[in-house]
Amino acid sequence: MQADIQLHFTPIQLLLSLLLMVVAVASLRLFRNRLLYRLFFVAIVLTGILFVTVPELPYYIANRLGVGRGVDLVFYLLFTGFLLLIAVLYRRLLQHDIILTQIIRQNAIKNCRNNHARKGRENVH
Amino acid sequence: MTDQIYVIIPAFNEGKVIRQTIRSLGNQYHIVLVDDASTDDTANAVRDLPIYYVRHDINLGQGAALQTGMDFALQQGADIVVHFDADGQHNPADIDRFIEVLKTQKTDVVLGSRFMRQEDLLAIPRLRRFLLRVARVVNGLLTGLWLSDAHNGFRVMNRQALRSIQLKENRMAHATEILMQVRRNRLHYIESPTHIIYTEYSQVKGQRWQGAIDILIDVFINKYFR
Numbered sequence: 001m002q003a004d005i006q007l008h009f010t011p012i013q014l015l016l017s018l019l020l021m022v023v024a025v026a027s028l029r030l031f032r033n034r035l036l037y038r039l040f041f042v043a044i045v046l047t048g049i050l051f052v053t054v055p056e057l058p059y060y061i062a063n064r065l066g067v068g069r070g071v072d073l074v075f076y077l078l079f080t081g082f083l084l085l086i087a088v089l090y091r092r093l094l095q096h097d098i099i100l101t102q103i104i105r106q107n108a109i110k111n112c113r114n115n116h117a118r119k120g121r122e123n124v125h
Numbered sequence: 126m127t128d129q130i131y132v133i134i135p136a137f138n139e140g141k142v143i144r145q146t147i148r149s150l151g152n153q154y155h156i157v158l159v160d161d162a163s164t165d166d167t168a169n170a171v172r173d174l175p176i177y178y179v180r181h182d183i184n185l186g187q188g189a190a191l192q193t194g195m196d197f198a199l200q201q202g203a204d205i206v207v208h209f210d211a212d213g214q215h216n217p218a219d220i221d222r223f224i225e226v227l228k229t230q231k232t233d234v235v236l237g238s239r240f241m242r243q244e245d246l247l248a249i250p251r252l253r254r255f256l257l258r259v260a261r262v263v264n265g266l267l268t269g270l271w272l273s274d275a276h277n278g279f280r281v282m283n284r285q286a287l288r289s290i291q292l293k294e295n296r297m298a299h300a301t302e303i304l305m306q307v308r309r310n311r312l313h314y315i316e317s318p319t320h321i322i323y324t325e326y327s328q329v330k331g332q333r334w335q336g337a338i339d340i341l342i343d344v345f346i347n348k349y350f351r
Contacts, residue, residue: 101295104181105193108159112197113178115171 009053016052020045044081128204130224131155133194135187136211140165142326146213147174154207154220157197159190177201188299192292199287206287208280212326215279219319223281226317233286233312236272237279237319245320253323267345268304272316276300279319286312298343 027041051058051074058070067073132154136143140163147156156176160167162184171178179197181190191208198206205224209215215237223235239245239257249257260275278300282290289310294302307314 097295098293100183101185101189104183104185105189105196108179108181108193109197109200111180113180115173115178116175 013052017049020048020052128224129155129202130205130207130220131157131194131198131201131203132207132209132220133157133159133191133198134209134211135159135161135190135194136163136167137161137184137187137190138163138165138167139211140167140170142213143167143211144170144174146209146211147171147176149213149217150209150220151217155198155201155203157194158211159194159197161185161187161190186294186296186299188292188297188302189295191299195287195290195292199284203287204284206282208278210278212324214322214324216320216322219279219317220281223279223317223319226315227281227283230315231313232315233283234307234314235281236274236314236316237277238272238274238316239277239319239321240273241316241318242320245318248321248323250323264301264304267301269308270304270314272304274316277319277321279321286310294343296343 024042024045027045028038031037031041051070055070058073060070062068062070062073065073067076130153132150134143134146134156136158137160139146143158147158150156152175156174158167158171158176158178160178160180162181168178168180177197179193181193195206205227207220207223209220219237223237226232227235239249240261246254257275261272264275265271276297280303286307289312290303290306292299292302292306306312
């Protein structure tokens with residue numbers, strides 16, 4: 001199947017492309033020292049801009065993949081990405097939980113009140 | 126040389142009963158009260174009792190409190206550690222008996238069971254008995270340890286077990302996690318009968334059936350997806 005790909009810019013395409021570029025810059029600033037995250041976000045933004053400016057492209061790819069409409073393809077990709085994001089964030093949250101627990105535990109043990117020492121609140125260490 | 130015995134009591138808002146629970150233990154053990162960021166007067170209630178008082182700045186859960194107590198006991202040179210509930214539902218007289226079992230049977234962990242004697246079994250409320258039987262099967266399938274009881278908080282362990290067990294389950298799923306680690310670390314374990322006193326207070330404070338489902342999900346997720 002031959003797709004009829006033409007470059008034309010409507011106001012909404014320009015607006016969306018600009019917004020995506022802002023997202024790209026923001027993500028570059030946000031993910032300091034995380035090259036993989038930066039590359040991943042830039043790749044997503046570039047794909048987004050490509051899809052916005054050449055709407056026939058997702059349609060063409062969707063057809064080749066047997067999905068049907070281009071918008072369905074984008075929806076499936078977004079949905080999968082969303083679930084992936086939740087999993088990554090949850091994992092990160094768990095790691096923070098572990099760190100928090102360690103800090104609270106160390107602090108609790110360090111500040112242990114030894115009531116055996118009769119004179120007031122003396123620490124064990 | 127006498128053994129250094131540390132009784133670890135995790136507590137969250139047990140100000141009403143904690144003093145009585147600690148006093149029931151007498152003076153023969155080192156008592157470590159791990160206050161899991163209680164918002165009641167737990168701290169004041171035990172101020173003059175001869176114990177170690179360790180306090181979490183933020184509420185982390187019973188599993189985390191037990192691990193804090195175990196870390197502390199290990200640092201202090203404990204030979205034997207006892208897990209004891211703050212709400213007074215465990216029998217202090219069981220401690221010496223369990224320690225005796227630990228030594229004579231040369232085992233690493235002694236786990237309390239409410240299902241080995243008829244009188245202990247009958248003391249468990251009917252719904253809880255049913256839930257525990259289900260939990261026992263789930264525990265068996267997940268850990269490979271087929272015990273007569275599940276989620277019984279009364280345990281005694283030696284220093285080797287204390288060194289090997291490192292709880293990551295901060296909340297209630299730690300009871301199953303302990304069993305998993307007993308198996309993974311090839312610790313020797315034995316069950317011994319224990320009597321649990323179900324007071325109105327301990328039942329209100331205790332786990333509800335919704336909690337059991339939560340625990341199950343925690344255990345499952347952390348076994349396969351962590």
